[in-house]
Amino acid sequence: MALRWRRTHLGSEADRATFRTLHTASLASAGLREGLTAASATSSVRHLRTLLGTPAVALTDTAQILAWDGTTEQHAPYAAGLAVATAESGMTQVANHDEFDCRRPHCEIRQAVISPLVVEGHTVGTLQAFTDAATAGLARACDEVAQWVSTQLELAELEASRTRLMEAEVRALRAQISPHFIYNSLGAIASFVRTDPDRARELLLEFADFTRYSFRRHGEFTTLAEELKSIERYLLLEQARFGDRLSVTLRIAPEVLPVAIPFLCLQPLVENAVRHGLAEKGDGHISIDATNAGQECVIAVEDNGAGEDPERVRRALAGDSDLDSTGLGNVDVRLRSTFGDDYGLIVETAPGAGTKVIVRVPKFAPGVHA
Numbered sequence: 001m002a003l004r005w006r007r008t009h010l011g012s013e014a015d016r017a018t019f020r021t022l023h024t025a026s027l028a029s030a031g032l033r034e035g036l037t038a039a040s041a042t043s044s045v046r047h048l049r050t051l052l053g054t055p056a057v058a059l060t061d062t063a064q065i066l067a068w069d070g071t072t073e074q075h076a077p078y079a080a081g082l083a084v085a086t087a088e089s090g091m092t093q094v095a096n097h098d099e100f101d102c103r104r105p106h107c108e109i110r111q112a113v114i115s116p117l118v119v120e121g122h123t124v125g126t127l128q129a130f131t132d133a134a135t136a137g138l139a140r141a142c143d144e145v146a147q148w149v150s151t152q153l154e155l156a157e158l159e160a161s162r163t164r165l166m167e168a169e170v171r172a173l174r175a176q177i178s179p180h181f182i183y184n185s186l187g188a189i190a191s192f193v194r195t196d197p198d199r200a201r202e203l204l205l206e207f208a209d210f211t212r213y214s215f216r217r218h219g220e221f222t223t224l225a226e227e228l229k230s231i232e233r234y235l236l237l238e239q240a241r242f243g244d245r246l247s248v249t250l251r252i253a254p255e256v257l258p259v260a261i262p263f264l265c266l267q268p269l270v271e272n273a274v275r276h277g278l279a280e281k282g283d284g285h286i287s288i289d290a291t292n293a294g295q296e297c298v299i300a301v302e303d304n305g306a307g308e309d310p311e312r313v314r315r316a317l318a319g320d321s322d323l324d325s326t327g328l329g330n331v332d333v334r335l336r337s338t339f340g341d342d343y344g345l346i347v348e349t350a351p352g353a354g355t356k357v358i359v360r361v362p363k364f365a366p367g368v369h370a
Contacts, residue, residue, distance in 0.1 A: 029152050055109060056073075062123060065080050075112075249287040287301075328345065
C-alpha cells in the first residue's frame with residue numbers, strides 16, 4: 001500500500017510569526033555578542049528595526065551614534081543628543097519632533113522612543129525607535145527589545161572577561177616558568193659546546209622552540225599534539241641536565257592528538273613532576289599517557305618521586321598561591337572554566353608514593369578550537 005505525502009503548513013500564523021521573531025533576534029544577537037561597537041551595531045540595527053517595525057532605528061553609546069537604519073536619515077545627527085539625556089536619567093523616554101527637528105514641514109517622523117542599554121548596572125548606550133506616533137505599545141516593545149539587547153551585551157562582556165581572565169592566568173603560568181630551569185638549561189647546553197657541539201646545537205634549537213611556544217601570544221587553546229611536542233622539548237632539556245637519572249615514557253593514542261586543550265595545561269604538570277617529584281631523589285621516572293576513552297581523552301602524568309601531602313595539594317587546588325609554585329590550581333581553574341566542573345584535576349599522591357595527576361577533557365566542546 002503506497003502512502004501519499006502532502007505538503008501542509010507548519011503551524012498556525014501565530015507559530016510562524018513567533019519563528020520569524022526568534023529568527024530575527026538570532027540574526028541580531030550575532031553582532032551584539034561582540035559588544036557595543038560601531039561594527040556590531042551596524043550588523044544588528046536593521047534586525048532590531050525589523051523587530052520593532054518602525055521607520056527608523058538608531059543604536060548609540062552614551063555620547064555618539066553607532067548605527068542607523070531607516071529612510072529618514074536626516075534625523076540621525078540628533079541621536080547623540082537624545083542618548084545623553086536618556087543615559088543621564090537611566091529610563092525610557094519619548095522625544096517629540098521639536099527635539100530632533102529636521103526642518104521638513106511634512107516630516108513623517110514625529111516622535112522617538114529612547115530606551116537605555118544597561119550592562120552590569122551601568123548605562124552603556126541607547127536603542128532609539130523613530131516613528132510617526134509613540135504609542136504605549138511601542139514604548140513597551142522598545143523597552144523590552146532594549147533589555148534583550150542589554151542581555152546580549154552582558155553576555156559579550158562576560159565572554160570578554162573570561163578571555164581576559166584566561167589570558168591573565170596564562171601570563172601567570174609563564175611567570176612561574178622557573179628561572180632555574182632556564183639557567184640550568186643554558187648551563188647544560190654550554191657544557192656540551194666543547195665536548196659535543198652537535199648536541200649543544202640541537203639542545204639550543206630545542207630550547208628556542210620551547211620558549212617560543214611557551215611565550216606565544218595568540219590563541220587560548222592548542223592541540224594535545226602541540227602541547228606534547230613542547231613537553232618533549234622540556235624533558236629533553238631536563239635530561240641533558242640530569243642525564244641517566246631521569247627516564248621518560250610516553251604512551252600516546254594517535255587518535256587523541258588533535259584534541260583541543262587549554263594552552264599550557266599539561267606542561268605545568270610535567271614541570272611539577274620534575275621539580276617536586278624527582279629533584280629530591282637520585283633517580284626518577286616520568287610517564288605520560290594519553291588514552292582514548294569514548295567521547296573523552298584521558299591524560300595521566302605520573303612520577304615515582306617523593307610524593308606530596310594530600311592536604312597541601314588540596315590547598316594548592318583551592319587557590320593557595322603559596323603552595324602552588326607550578327600552577328596546579330591555575331590549570332585546574334582553567335580546565336573547569338573551559339569544560340565544566342566535572343573536568344578538574346584529579347591528583348593521587350602521598351608522601352613517599354609518587355604523584356599521579358589525571359586530566360579528562362572532552363574530545364569536542366562548544367567554542368573550544370585550537
